[in-house]
Amino acid sequence: MRSIVYYVREFLRPEWIRKFFSVKTAPLETPSYFKGYPTRTEKECTGCFTCMMICPAPGAIAVLRKKDEWEPEVYPGHCIRCGLCVEACPEGVLSSGRILDVTRRDRTAFASWYHLDVDDNLCMRCGNCCVSCPVNRQIDPQLAGTGTSASDEVIMRIEGGRVRILHMEKCTGCTTCETQCPNRAIRVARMVEGVQLGEAEA
Amino acid sequence: MSILQKIKNTVRSRSIHVSYVDVGSCNGCDIEVLACLAPRYDIEQYGIYVHNNPREADVLLVIGSVTPQWVDKLRDIWDKIPEPKVAVAIGNCPISGCVYARRGTLTSPPVEKYIPIAAQVPGCPPRPTEILNAILSVAPLIFKDYEEKQP
């Protein structure tokens, strides 16, 4: 009996009755600060592959060459909407929620270094890494299918039956070689550091 | 169209029973489906009822990339749902495997390998409004004039 009285009292509160009629039409629009899928701003993409380097989900973002310009493409169904690519992009090509504004105001950024190493015991000398590397292809479009190259400017090439790394400093850390390697022989170590610029300069 | 069919259409449009099965996700999509029950989103105002019982369900929400334990059991659950039925993949996991689709994983996405999927809701996790919209948009397409569409 006591509980019945209790619930009748609970449901007869004016606040409850008001809510009963009003709560159904709650606003269901997505708030502006929600990190949605990254969208393109009008800034020009330079093809630095920072977004591919930092993306934690496999196959979520790819920077593609379309005619004369680079174009980052985000794949829903793979993208986990973490917003790291928006934060890491040095040009502000992508935008999601209010990350871009907040990052600019706080002057936060990611600094990164890369290290390539090849395990000679695992490497099969297939040359997949040299061919698939987007930086390699840019430097030497004539890169052969076996990974040999006449140019000395490429990051790595097949030389004397093994992969030789020539210019590690040109690596952008996009891990294309790592995903293309059939034997997990080439490894890209990506050291990323979250930094804030404002205090140091002021 | 017969009158019987019209009645069936009306009834089906207002009573959609949903069952969800977690085949190896991180729980995030799970609780976003639960959040649809909250008075703010109020899934029941559209006539959608969330039970977790496949035998009385019309819509099966599949959450998660498929773990080895679920490979055979998922098909069993799908067979237990009476016709007409529809499966909706919630989140990235059933679509692509999300962050688990890597070397060394035990999961075997996508879920389309095991049961037919009618709609996908990408996101990790999707917002409750996105889940609501997906169920609302896919359910009438399957259930309307179901008997007439049969060969």
Add this chain to the structure above:
Amino acid sequence: MKKTVDVSVPLGPMHPCWKEPVRLKCETAGERVLKTELELGYMKKGIERIMRGRPWQEVMFLAERVCGICSVVHNMVFIETMEEISDIPVPPRAAYLRVVVNELDRMASHLIANFSYCYTIEHETLAMYLLNTREIVLDNLERITGSRINTAYMIPGGVRFDLLPEDAAAMLADLVKVEDEMKRYVRIFETGPLIALRSKGIGFMSREEAIRSHTVGPTARASGVEDSDLRLRHPTYQALDFKQITRTEGDNFARIMVRFQEVFQSIDLIRKCVETLPDGPIRGGGLCKAGEASYAGEAPRGELTYTIKTDEYGRVVDIAIRTPSIMNIEACAHTMIKGATSIADVTSTFISSDPCVACNER
């Protein structure tokens, strides 16, 4: 006289009360549960195997996806382990912001645990109230971090976004609303005679049993285990003068009430944090180095331990995660449910220990 037949009642893996697949096999005599067996393994994804050989910015997201309900604390404990390995200092402002986000996540987690319990004992009114309150908490989490569940807020040496003054004001206003509502709901829960029938004295676990079965978190605190909250050892919480909540009843009612009280405590902690929020940078930088460390933090469900070994480029070589739910679920199956006088109490007792199967199996 009728003969009582022993029946093994299987519950799960797909059960209306349970959000995740887990299987309980109850051996019963009539309505009395004699023995419970737990069958796990429906959610094994091999996260620790995937984590090996990856840098922190990928492992961070995998760690978050160990459990979607308490994702922030997994993120926090993983990052703090990495910081301990490589001696990265955290700016004071970032440390306070971490506590704010962690406590918001803890509130959301406790609210969904209590929602599940109320839903299981079929008190749907209170369950829906709690779920709606959780939405307000998630709004604030979203305002700070930009997403509702998997927030990816913390990075080594700081946090990703700053707390704006107008957001802090909006959050404090919302917290007043949440506190008012929660006070009413706790009164409903405490005084409801039907809730008392389903909760008080059901699923009892004594202090000795709790210690013997290694329970952690609110489950242990409800049985009166002192000094079981790892936030007591966290430097930021120590600065905020954190006190542990302990109850002595050890039944379903106590476990739910501990979570309710911790929600109020979280509100107080967030207020204290926002009041004393120091100025300064939110990121200090710092690279991950080689090393090995074990670090524990307090998840909403209890003690969470990460043991990590890294190589010289900051990649994770080996990792072991010890999540709280496994002890709680085992203790629940072997001590709380055993001797239950009704099959109907099995589900509610199991839910009252706040099981998280995704955490368990990874």
